[in-house]
Amino acid sequence: MSQIATNQSSDxxxxxxxxxxxxxxxxxxxxxxxxxxxxxxxxxIIWQTPETAIESFILFQENKLYGLLALELPYLVSNVLSVPxxxxxxxxxxxxxxxxxxxxxxxxxxxxxxIFAMTSSSVPPCFLTSPRRR
Numbered sequence: 513m514s515q516i517a518t519n520q521s522s523d524x525x526x527x528x529x530x531x532x533x534x535x536x537x538x539x540x541x542x543x544x545x546x547x548x549x550x551x552x553x554x555x556x557i558i559w560q561t562p563e564t565a566i567e568s569f570i571l572f573q574e575n576k577l578y579g580l581l582a583l584e585l586p587y588l589v590s591n592v593l594s595v596p597x598x599x600x601x602x603x604x605x606x607x608x609x610x611x612x613x614x615x616x617x618x619x620x621x622x623x624x625x626x627i628f629a630m631t632s633s634s635v636p637p638c639f640l641t642s643p644r645r646r
Contacts, residue, residue, distance in 0.1 A: 531603045538600035541593040548593075552586045591624050598624075 559582045562568040572579035602617040 531600070534596065534603060535600050538596040541596045545590045545593045545597075548586050548590050552590070555581045555586060588628060591627055595621070595624065 559578065561582055561584075562571050568579070568583070571582060598617055598620045602613050606613045
């Protein structure tokens with residue numbers, strides 16, 4: 513079978529045109545990630561991360577949004593937004609060596625999950641500092 517035939521889908525379009533929406537989503541998410549970089553820099557320069565659990569609870573009692581920003585909420589958002597980017601990279605580069613790209617993509621998704629698990633510890637204190645409603 514020729515190369516042209518293997519690159520066409522059943523509706524006659526190329527395989528790349530099937531992934532156009534993924535590439536668009538990846539581009540938008542990457543632009544948002546780049547826009548978040550100055551916010552992350554400002555947050556980390558201006559507000560110090562609490563060193564103790566008590567400081568964390570005080571921070572969340574004073575201002576929940578400030579507490580989430582100081583405890584890496586923009587970093588978590590950037591990691592979530594990076595998923596479409598890595599999927600689009602897989603689709604674009606898989607023709608070179610599909611097995612290597614599959615392993616690399618899976619490892620990156622595992623790394624994102626691990627980072628999310630480690631840095632998402634700021635969410636429980638946010639809810640623990642809320643006043644109880646009866």
